Amino acid sequence: xxxxxxxxxxxxxxxxxxxxxxxxxxxxxxxxxxxxxxxxxxxxxxxxxxxxxxxxxxxxxxxxxxxxxxxxxxxxxxxxxxxxxxxxxxxxxxxxxxxxxxxxxxxxxxxxxxxxxxxxxxxxxxxxxxxxxxxxxxxxxxxxxxxxxxxxxxxxxxxxxxxxxxxxxxxxxxxxxxxxxxxxxxxxxxxxxxxxxxxxxxxxxxxxxxxxxxxxxxxxxxxxxxxxxxxxxxxxxxxxxxxxxxxxxxxxxxxxxxxxxxxxxxxxxxxxxxxxxxxxxxxxxxxxxxxxxxxxxxxxxxxxxxxxxxxxxxxxxxxxxxxxxxxxxxxxxxxxxx
Amino acid sequence: xxxxxxxxxxxxxxxxxxxxxxxxxxxxxxxxxxxxxxxxxxxxxxxxxxxxxxxxxxxxxxxxxxxxxxxxxxxxxxxxxxxxxxxxxxxxxxxxxxxxxxxxxxxxxxxxxxxxxxxxxxxxxxxxxxxxxxxxxxxxxxxxxxxxxxxxxxxxxxxxxxxxxxxxxxxxxxxxxxxxxxxxxxxxxxxxxxxxxxxxxxxxxxxxxxxxxxxxxxxxxxxxxxxxxxxxxxxxxxxxxxxxxxxxxxxxxxxxxxxxxxxxxxxxxxxxxxxxxxxxxxxxxxxxxxxxxxxxxxxxxxxxxxxxxxxxxxxxxxxxxxxxxxxxxxxxxxxxxx
Numbered sequence: 001x002x003x004x005x006x007x008x009x010x011x012x013x014x015x016x017x018x019x020x021x022x023x024x025x026x027x028x029x030x031x032x033x034x035x036x037x038x039x040x041x042x043x044x045x046x047x048x049x050x051x052x053x054x055x056x057x058x059x060x061x062x063x064x065x066x067x068x069x070x071x072x073x074x075x076x077x078x079x080x081x082x083x084x085x086x087x088x089x090x091x092x093x094x095x096x097x098x099x100x101x102x103x104x105x106x107x108x109x110x111x112x113x114x115x116x117x118x119x120x121x122x123x124x125x126x127x128x129x130x131x132x133x134x135x136x137x138x139x140x141x142x143x144x145x146x147x148x149x150x151x152x153x154x155x156x157x158x159x160x161x162x163x164x165x166x167x168x169x170x171x172x173x174x175x176x177x178x179x180x181x182x183x184x185x186x187x188x189x190x191x192x193x194x195x196x197x198x199x200x201x202x203x204x205x206x207x208x209x210x211x212x213x214x215x216x217x218x219x220x221x222x223x224x225x226x227x228x229x230x231x232x233x234x235x236x237x238x239x240x241x242x243x244x245x246x247x248x249x250x251x252x253x254x255x256x257x258x259x260x261x262x263x264x265x266x267x268x269x270x271x272x273x274x275x276x277x278x279x280x281x282x283x284x285x286x287x288x289x290x291x292x293x294x295x296x297x298x299x300x301x302x303x304x305x306x307x308x309x310x311x312x313x314x315x316x317x318x319x320x321x322x323x324x325x326x327x328x329x330x331x332x333x334x335x336x337x338x
Numbered sequence: 339x340x341x342x343x344x345x346x347x348x349x350x351x352x353x354x355x356x357x358x359x360x361x362x363x364x365x366x367x368x369x370x371x372x373x374x375x376x377x378x379x380x381x382x383x384x385x386x387x388x389x390x391x392x393x394x395x396x397x398x399x400x401x402x403x404x405x406x407x408x409x410x411x412x413x414x415x416x417x418x419x420x421x422x423x424x425x426x427x428x429x430x431x432x433x434x435x436x437x438x439x440x441x442x443x444x445x446x447x448x449x450x451x452x453x454x455x456x457x458x459x460x461x462x463x464x465x466x467x468x469x470x471x472x473x474x475x476x477x478x479x480x481x482x483x484x485x486x487x488x489x490x491x492x493x494x495x496x497x498x499x500x501x502x503x504x505x506x507x508x509x510x511x512x513x514x515x516x517x518x519x520x521x522x523x524x525x526x527x528x529x530x531x532x533x534x535x536x537x538x539x540x541x542x543x544x545x546x547x548x549x550x551x552x553x554x555x556x557x558x559x560x561x562x563x564x565x566x567x568x569x570x571x572x573x574x575x576x577x578x579x580x581x582x583x584x585x586x587x588x589x590x591x592x593x594x595x596x597x598x599x600x601x602x603x604x605x606x607x608x609x610x611x612x613x614x615x616x617x618x619x620x621x622x623x624x625x626x627x628x629x630x631x632x633x634x635x636x637x638x639x640x641x642x643x644x645x646x647x648x649x650x651x652x653x654x655x656x657x658x659x660x661x662x663x664x665x666x667x668x669x670x671x672x673x674x675x676x
Contacts, residue, residue, distance in 0.1 A: 016627075020485070020627070024485065024487070027487065028484075028485050030552075031484070031485075031552050032484050032485065128482055134627070134628040134629070134631065135631060136474075136477075136478035136481075136482030136483065136631070139474075139477060139478065139481060139482050140474035140477065140478060143474075143477060143649060143652075143653055144466055144474030144477050144646065144649040144650075145474065145645070145649055146366075146369070146370050146648075146649050146652040146653065146656075147358070147362065147366050147369075147370065147645070147648035147649055147651070147652050148645060148648075148649075149362070149365060214368075214369050287645075288641075289358070289472070289641040289642060289644065289645040290472040290635065290636060290641075290642050290645050291472070291635065291636045291641075291642060292635065292636075293472065293473060293474070293633075293634065293635035293636075294632075294633075294634040294635065295631075295632075295633060295634075296631065296632040296633075296634070297628065297629065297630065297631035297632065298628060298629045298630075298631075303626075303627040303628075303629075304627060304628050304629060306627065307483070307485070307486060307625075307627040307628050308482065310484075310485035310486075311481060311482040311483055311484050311485055311486075312482075313485070314481075314484040314485050315481055315484065318484075
């Protein structure tokens with residue numbers, strides 16, 4: 001059975017996803033049995049040159065028409081930000097469309113509302129791409145480790161700042177030079193303030209905390225210190241002391257409470273996270289039964305993030321396939337990922 | 339809704355799972371909404387002392403009665419080996435019971451037959467615990483990376499041999515001494531020949547190959563060299579050359595074919611797998627879009643493996659919960675994990 005896909009956003013991540021949907025459709029159908037037909041892509045500026053070729057009728061600047069169209073079975077969101085994305089996704093969910101998103105800010109900030117809308121309609125809201133880029137960490141936490149008493153989730157969850165810190169430590173660049181380099185290579189957004197300030201890492205830490213501990217943590221509850229104040233002198237002093245500065249997000253149990261924070265930390269050079277360089281992310285999950293699990297991989301970039309979106313999309317589409325109709329999505333626990 | 343669980347086997351892994359089911363029932367219910375009631379444990383010797391306490395009517399030496407009992411909803415298998423386990427699991431699947439297993443040998447050797455039986459009955463066969471112990475790697479490969487063109491899966495997939503090689507390299511032990519140490523600590527089976535010979539790693543490599551490439555690879559098709567012939571002199575010579583010997587399993591595309599092999603390899607000390615010591619396992623997944631993902635964690639031991647079984651069990655039980663009846667399992671693609 002064919003699944004009609006609507007994609008919102010055609011920037012780095014959305015553009016990479018559209019390419020994959022166009023180029024890999026047959027391979028995906030052969031491997032997974034799911035036929036993903038890209039029906040329409042919603043963009044902000046119709047005239048902007050794109051990395052993919054689509055007939056004009058399959059590109060629109062009316063995102064709201066995509067999420068409410070009866071011809072679209074699943075919506076994939078790669079716009080980012082809170083508005084208008086929040087309203088778009090709520091509309092999609094309320095009209096019974098499963099949603100796949102890479103939007104950590106929205107899931108962290110308005111997750112409760114979104115999951116409630118998803119549950120009411122009996123459709124899934126998937127967000128593997130929101131944390132760790134191409135690293136599968138949401139699904140392992142939500143499913144494989146569902147029965148664990150997790151003590152701590154921690155790690156490097158922002159590729160941009162890790163790229164900057166690596167460049168400062170290894171190439172002797174100043175913060176400003178390293179940031180310019182990251183921007184030139186497409187690793188930093190035109191406005192990198194969410195990365196630099198640790199806000200992006202705080203969104204991800206809040207999401208990880210909810211999955212690990214089953215409790216909603218608002219992003220503003222995450223103590224947050226960015227890397228703006230980290231100078232080349234700090235990096236050099238750390239190196240002399242045999243240390244490496246990394247921006248680390250932590251969510252852990254402290255007695256009956258949960259502590260969440262993001263801050264630069266000087267790690268010993270032989271710490272497993274000390275050698276995680278560039279845009280690579282690495283996430284530890286610790287608990288009494290599992291000891292220490294480590295997930296490492298590309299934490300940023302269009303291709304890896306599109307890959308995570310595609311994995312979720314195939315999951316969602318497969319279930320439709322298997323069951324043939326919407327009631328197959330009536331699985332609150334999975335949607336809630338608690 | 340309550341799910342009645344029957345456990346087959348109460349050795350290191352089965353015993354750890356039974357303990358978790360007894361001790362964590364309430365915590366699991368609160369976190370996941372799934373109420374797992376351990377109905378019965380099948381053991382080989384009724385008189386043997388156990389690490390858990392159960393009333394005598396909940397322990398049996400009649401495994402066949404467990405898999406065919408209408409009072410059991412899900413069967414978890416931790417016996418190992420091909421027979422009688424194969425017949426037990428086929429009986430469970432044919433009588434419509436979902437099966438969760440840690441049995442890499444059985445899944446690698448008779449997987450086609452087992453998945454066919456599962457599909458016919460419309461129930462899932464889950465085996466996260468069969469590869470990588472407590473590391474979630476099956477689900478990420480089967481689901482998160484479903485849409486990827488994977489080029490290569492490789493890594494350290496046997497904890498026993500990695501423990502032995504680490505002990506030889508770091509503590510200067512002979513192969514024999516290191517093996518005795520591993521046996522004393524419970525990391526090696528009384529008969530460790532499947533570990534030492536690389537057979538266990540070959541089973542896991544065959545399973546990984548199927549997940550990565552969607553094609554059945556029989557364990558005997560995996561080129562296999564164990565560590566029997568690795569001497570202390572080899573380990574010392576490697577160290578002098580700045581290398582570390584590890585038993586590595588590889589499944590990769592070579593043109594249109596798939597190549598699978600297990601063998602000891604001398605890695606440079608700065609190779610990411612060179613520092614993976616003791617019973618830790620580490621698995622790389624590589625592809626054009628995702629670059630290189632690395633999953634690291636406890637690859638052996640009762641607790642981590644029981645943790646993986648529990649994750650699968652909760653998944654299976656949740657679906658039952660959500661849907662209320664058997665047709666919820668009619669999802670061939672998922673069961674096939676292709």
